Amino acid sequence: MVLKSVYFYNPDILTSVKYEKLKAALDGIFRVYLPYQSFTDREALSAIKEIECEKAAVLPYINKGNARNHFEKNFNTVCKTADGFMIQNIGDLAFLSGLFQAHGVSDKFVYGDYSLNVFNSESAAYWNASGLKSVTVSPEPEASEQIKLANSVCKLQNGTMLPEIICGGKIIVMRSEHCFITDNPKYHCVRCGKNGMTGYSLTDNAENKFPVIGLPHDCQNIVLSAKNIEIAEEYAKKHLLGNCILRYNVLNEKDLLNLRISNRKERQEN
Numbered sequence: 001m002v003l004k005s006v007y008f009y010n011p012d013i014l015t016s017v018k019y020e021k022l023k024a025a026l027d028g029i030f031r032v033y034l035p036y037q038s039f040t041d042r043e044a045l046s047a048i049k050e051i052e053c054e055k056a057a058v059l060p061y062i063n064k065g066n067a068r069n070h071f072e073k074n075f076n077t078v079c080k081t082a083d084g085f086m087i088q089n090i091g092d093l094a095f096l097s098g099l100f101q102a103h104g105v106s107d108k109f110v111y112g113d114y115s116l117n118v119f120n121s122e123s124a125a126y127w128n129a130s131g132l133k134s135v136t137v138s139p140e141p142e143a144s145e146q147i148k149l150a151n152s153v154c155k156l157q158n159g160t161m162l163p164e165i166i167c168g169g170k171i172i173v174m175r176s177e178h179c180f181i182t183d184n185p186k187y188h189c190v191r192c193g194k195n196g197m198t199g200y201s202l203t204d205n206a207e208n209k210f211p212v213i214g215l216p217h218d219c220q221n222i223v224l225s226a227k228n229i230e231i232a233e234e235y236a237k238k239h240l241l242g243n244c245i246l247r248y249n250v251l252n253e254k255d256l257l258n259l260r261i262s263n264r265k266e267r268q269e270n
């Protein structure tokens, strides 16, 4: 079975777009990923509660300093609504297991992001044995290679972990402890923004624009790819031999609109 997930970089989008728009974009979705902060924000929470699918909280992009403290402090609140957590590096797993133990939490899923660098079935087998519910394969190889890897994840011995492939949207190309928005080396430039959307981007010599997302807790940034990943759903479906999640990364309203269009197309075809 082919399932779909939507990954939001910006929790503001939940409250800035009309609810009908959001609902149409998320029609038939299996899972959404949201920055963990969304699960602590009253307005965002009321929108999240209306979404009928699995809800995953993404751990801090740079899991240290104020961001890490903030996550720990809000862990119980996030647990109230989130079905699970998305980890981004191997240390996150130990960190999260510690929190689960300390708070007596035993019913949450753990999902692995592409930053775990799953390139082959051996690393997929490792994460399967670690109890992950799903893992997003590395988006670096060509689509055909990613699909091959997803197929091999389905065939893992004692395999219960779902493979996930990013079919649309931007990916993170850099996590930076330096905030590009200011030249002031001191923390808290304030322009990182409350929920991370800065409106800034980095431009290379070929005029490609790389959007910058602010991490205001520690005045840091993540930098997104200039281009969107585009793997045609029909292509993936044709070559997938087992269960897989197709993931769409959403940065702005335009990305949401594309999801609505593809949902509509699918409904017409069925």
Ligand SMILES: [Zn+2]
Binding pocket: 179, 181, 182, 188, 189, 190, 191, 192, 214, 219, 220
């Ligand atoms: Zn800053």
